[in-house]
Amino acid sequence: MEMKTIVKKRSLGEDAQCENVSDNCDTPTVEDTQNGAVPKAEGTLKPGSQIKPVVTEEEVRKLAERLYGIIVLEMCELDSYDDRNFMIQADSYVKNPILKSISPNGYVMKIANSLDSSDESFFHAQNEIMLHLNKRGIKCPVPAQNIYGKYHSVEKLGESKHVVRLLEYIPGKVFHGVPHPDSLFYQAGQFIARIDSALKSIDKEIVMRRQSIWMLDNFLQLKDFLYVLKDEHHKDIVEQVLDAFQRRVIPNLGEFEQGVIYGDFNEHNIIVNKKQSNSKEYEIVGIIDFGDVCYSRYVFELAIAMTYMLLEANDLNTGGLVMAGYSMIRLIPQHEKEILRVCIAARLCQSLVLGLYTATVDSSNQYILSSQTRGWNVLEALWSETDKDILERWNSIAEEYLTCSS
Numbered sequence: 223m224e225m226k227t228i229v230k231k232r233s234l235g236e237d238a239q240c241e242n243v244s245d246n247c248d249t250p251t252v253e254d255t256q257n258g259a260v261p262k263a264e265g266t267l268k269p270g271s272q273i274k275p276v277v278t279e280e281e282v283r284k285l286a287e288r289l290y291g292i293i294v295l296e297m298c299e300l301d302s303y304d305d306r307n308f309m310i311q312a313d314s315y316v317k318n319p320i321l322k323s324i325s326p327n328g329y330v331m332k333i334a335n336s337l338d339s340s341d342e343s344f345f346h347a348q349n350e351i352m353l354h355l356n357k358r359g360i361k362c363p364v365p366a367q368n369i370y371g372k373y374h375s376v377e378k379l380g381e382s383k384h385v386v387r388l389l390e391y392i393p394g395k396v397f398h399g400v401p402h403p404d405s406l407f408y409q410a411g412q413f414i415a416r417i418d419s420a421l422k423s424i425d426k427e428i429v430m431r432r433q434s435i436w437m438l439d440n441f442l443q444l445k446d447f448l449y450v451l452k453d454e455h456h457k458d459i460v461e462q463v464l465d466a467f468q469r470r471v472i473p474n475l476g477e478f479e480q481g482v483i484y485g486d487f488n489e490h491n492i493i494v495n496k497k498q499s500n501s502k503e504y505e506i507v508g509i510i511d512f513g514d515v516c517y518s519r520y521v522f523e524l525a526i527a528m529t530y531m532l533l534e535a536n537d538l539n540t541g542g543l544v545m546a547g548y549s550m551i552r553l554i555p556q557h558e559k560e561i562l563r564v565c566i567a568a569r570l571c572q573s574l575v576l577g578l579y580t581a582t583v584d585s586s587n588q589y590i591l592s593s594q595t596r597g598w599n600v601l602e603a604l605w606s607e608t609d610k611d612i613l614e615r616w617n618s619i620a621e622e623y624l625t626c627s628s
Contacts, residue, residue, distance in 0.1 A: 272583055273335040275306045276380040282308050282331060289368040289375060290388050291320035292329070303580060304335040305513075309391065320369050325390040329366065334385040338513070339376065345385050347428040348512040349373040351421065351482075352389075358420045361493070361508030363389035392508050397492035398534060400504045406494075407531050407540050408623060409506045411547025414487045414527045417509065418520060419551055421482040426517045429482055435576065436514055437485070438522040439475070441467050441568045450578040456598060459605055460575060463567045471561055471568075475519065478558060483523040485514030488530040521558040524548055525565035529573075532566070532600055533593070538612065541566075542619025549620065562616075563609050570601040 279297060286292040296311040308331045314324045338344065349365045356364055365373040366388040374387045397410070435443055445464060451457040493508035527548070528541045541562075545554065574597050604612070 273337045274304050274584060275333045275335060275382075275384045277306055277333060277384075279308075281379065282310075282333075285377065285386060286310060286312075286331060286388070289320075289386065290366060291318040291369070292324075292388075300330070304337075306333040307331070308333075310388075321366060325366075327393045328391040330363065330389050330391055332387045332389060333377075333379070334387075336382040336384060339383055339385040342374070342376065342385065344429070344432060345374045345387065347432075348515060349387075350428060351424060351512055351515055354424055355417065355420055355509075360417060360420055361392060362512070363392060363510055365389055392493050392510060394493040394495045394507060395504070396490050397494055397506070398489040400494055401502065402535060403503070404543050404623060406504060406506070407535065407543035408547040408627075410487070410492065410527060410531055411524075411544040412550055413492070413506045413509070413547075414484065414523060415548045415551035417484050417487075418481060418523055421484070421515075424482045426482055429515055430517045432516040434514060434516065436572060437516055437518060438525065438565060438568055438572075439518055441572065442472070444572060444575055447575050447579045450575060450582055456574075459601060460571045463564070463571050463605065466564050467568050470564055474557075474561075478519040478521050479555075480517065480519055483516060483518050483520065484509070484512070485516050485518065485523065485526065486511060487523070487527040489534045520552065521554075521561065522565060524554065524558070525562055526569050528562065529566045529569040532604070533570075533597065536596060536600065538600075538603055538607070539615065539619055541612075542616035543623055545616050546620035546623045550624075559613055559617075560609060563604060563607065563612050567601060567605055570597060570604070573597060574601065 279299070282297065283294045286294050292310065293313040293316045294310055295313040298309050300307040300309055309328060310331055311328045312318070312324050314326075318324060334345070352362050352365060355362050367373060368375055368388070374385050376383050377386045397406075400406075433440065442464060444460070448457060448460065451460065487509075491509060491511045492506055493510060494504040495507045497503045497505050524545075528544045531540050531544050532538060534540075548554065574594065577594065577597075
């Protein structure tokens, strides 16, 4: 079995996700955003917070047996940002009194950070969305019911409480590191548009109150974390992006189409498999990690997807391939295209700054820093372009790819 790295919100490339919720979160009104007000994010990560679960492997084994009747045969921990994720193989020869059948591919036990765990409703939403997508032919993890007949439970670990879930493992490789012909980036654009299309029938109320420092709606909250930047040139770029976002995006939020979005389409959350056993070509088959699902703008979804594909390819031209695939399912309005460069730059800034921040509060989590150099290079290259020039390039590449493909 191939082990895949499950990451939560990334630091540009080695991403990872920091899901931050609170019962007091408010969704900004159209009036607020049109007046240029900063969207509220009262339940998001605060500087200095240490929210990662403290748990031993032995405690994980006991949780698996008590909650799911699983005798752990093999286990390894997967990289994560603020959560703890454990890959588990169950002993199939031991009769399980709780699970009707044992997944032959194994499971991932996900132990959420203490901040996210304070709002159980969001985990209900994630479970509902995963089941919803699976029914519509989009492969993603299926949650397992525990001894209480629920898809999650709240457990006291150390000095805090954490939501614990068990998800069926999806076999395959992650997008990161496999060969990337143009067709795979085109597929990526199509796949994220398919997800959003399928989520249109989800009741938006289940995620309406979701707020996270990682939502582009809350990008201006990044100002609170700029103290981690020691390089003045980097800090200057981030401040320029913050200014551009505040002037060009925030006042016009009400003009962009909204819906339930996946919110974290990065190279570690996309599952691929070979087209055929003897083939060298891969195709996208599934998606994992739903910690950033929220009610937001579709242009932000596209910008996030383009961000991580640009990073994976280390080539700005890749944006045109993603746009080509995406536009086959959802037409991209011109006013959305015109802010893509700013929104992509904003996501790059989030990943870079919050990656550095996480390293300051968790010195053992150094894997999140491994792509900092490439990330800053991509940000600098993108920010040196004009909106007009980069959009013309992307449009030209998209048109050429679609013409050649047809």
